[in-house]
Amino acid sequence: MTSLSGTTRRTAEDLPREPAGRRGLRLAPLRGLRYVPDAVGDLAAVTSPPYDVVTRPDGLRHLESADPNNIVRLILPQARSAAARHELAAATLRDWLAAGILAPDPQPALYVYEQSRGDLLQRGVIGALGLSAPAEGVVLPHEEVMPHVVEDRAALMRATAAHLEPLLLTYRGDTDVAGAAAVIERTVATRPLLATTTEDGFSHRLWAVTGPAELAEVIDDLAGRQALIADGHHRWATYLRLQQEHAAAPGPWDRGLVLLVDTARHPLQVRAIHRLLHRMPVSAALTRASPFFRVRHLRTSLPDALRALGEAKTAGNAFLLAGDGAFHLLDRPDPALLSRTVRQDRPETWRTLDATVLHETLLPHVWGIPDTPRDIAYVHDTEEVVRQAELHRATAVILRPVREELVRTLAREGVMMPRKTTSFGPKPASGLLLRSLEVD
Incomplete structure (x- = not known):
C-alpha cells in the first residue's frame, strides 16, 4: 500500500x-x-x-x-x-x-x-x-x-x-x-x-x-x-x-x-423495516383485521411483545401493532383471503413473506390504505415507530426480519421483495x- x-x-x-x-x-x-x-x-x-x-x-x-x-x-x-x-x-x-x-x-x-x-x-x-x-x-x-x-x-x-x-x-x-x-x-x-x-x-x-x-x-x-x-x-x-x-x-x-x-x-x-400508518388508528386497524386474523392483546413491554412476535413461527404470517399504549399480535391469517389476494405467479417463499402479505393483502384489501408517503412511513427503529404511532394516534406495524440467505435466494431468481422489506447493517x-x- x-x-x-x-x-x-x-x-x-x-x-x-x-x-x-x-x-x-x-x-x-x-x-x-x-x-x-x-x-x-x-x-x-x-x-x-x-x-x-x-x-x-x-x-x-x-x-x-x-x-x-x-x-x-x-x-x-x-x-x-x-x-x-x-x-x-x-x-x-x-x-x-x-x-x-x-x-x-x-x-x-x-x-x-x-x-x-x-x-x-x-x-x-x-x-x-x-x-x-x-x-x-x-x-x-x-x-x-x-x-x-x-x-x-x-x-x-x-x-x-x-x-x-x-x-x-x-x-x-x-x-x-x-x-x-x-x-x-x-x-x-x-x-x-x-x-x-x-x-x-x-x-x-x-x-x-x-x-x-x-x-x-x-x-x-x-x-x-x-x-x-x-x-x-x-x-x-x-x-x-x-x-x-x-x-x-x-x-x-x-x-x-x-x-x-x-x-x-x-x-x-x-432487521425488518417497520410501517407507520399515518391516518389509521389502532382501533380501526384491529376492527378491520379481526375477521381475517387471530388478534391477541399483549399488555406487556416492547421486548416481551417482540419476543411473542418472533415466537409466532407456527402461526403463519404475524404482525405486531402498536400505537394505543398496548401491543396487539395478528397471526393465523385466513387462507382463503391469502389465496384470493396474493399473486400466484411468484415462488412460495415470496408468497409467504410477511412483507408480501402486508402489501398484497393487509394494506390494500383489509385496511384500504394506498402505499403513498401521505399514508405510510417506513421506520427502521422499533422504539421510534412505536413512539411516533403513540404521539400521532397512528398505527405502527412491526415486522419480523428476513434471513439473509432467503433474500439472496430470491434475488438470484430475479424475484423482487416488497419495498423496504429488509434493513442490513x-x-x-x-x-x-x-x-x-x-x-x-
Missing part, C-alpha cells in the same frame, strides 16, 4: 486494468472526496446516518446543529421546493470545496473501511463499481423501489454531480485469506487515514490502498464475484437512470460509489467518503 502523503499523482494509464472476459464485479479506484480534518475539527460531528434513516425532524435538526458542515446539509438539504433543495446542496458542495472543507485525495485509491462496536466488527472495500443491469446477474437487487424517491435522488445527483454516500453491497468470499481479504488484513495493520467514533458508539477507520499490485489483487478477486444490494436500492436505481442519461459516451456516470462487504467473514445483521456512516463525478 502506498501512502497518500509525499507521492506523485498517477494517471489512469498507471492503474491496474480490469480483467478482460470475466463476468463479475468491476471495481475501480477513485479520488475520494473527504473532509479536511483541520477545517472541521471533530470528524464525528460532520457524519450522519444514511439519508433514509434520518426520518425524524428533530434528528435532522440535531445533525444540522452538531456542525455547520454536517453531511446532512448535502444528503437532506432543507428548502421550500425540491428544485431549491437540490440547488442548495449543489451550492453548499461548491462552497465547501472552495473553502477547503472538502478536498479530493491526491491520487486514485480503493478504500478499506472498518466499523466496530463491542463484539461487532465489519470490514469492506469502498470503490467505484461499474454499473450493470439486473439481467446481467452481477449486482442483485432484492427489493422494489419507489419512483418518487429515485427521482429525488437523481435530481440531487444531477445537481451536485456527486455520489454523496456509498451503497452497501455484500458478496461471499472464499474461506482462505487471499485476494481482497488478504489486502484488507494487511491494510488494517497500518495507520489509517482517519479514525473517529460516532455518537451511536460505532468506531470508524478508513485506509487508502494505492499500490498497483494490491489494487490489482482486489480488482481481480472481485472480478469473478456477484454482489447483493444490502442497502441502497433507490441509489442503485438512480445510478442506472443517470447512466442512461449519459449513455452517449463512456464516463464517470458509468460507475457508482459502493462499499463491498464479504459476509463470509463479516456477516451483516438483518451496520450501514456505512455518511460523510466519511464522497465521490465527485467532476474529479473522478
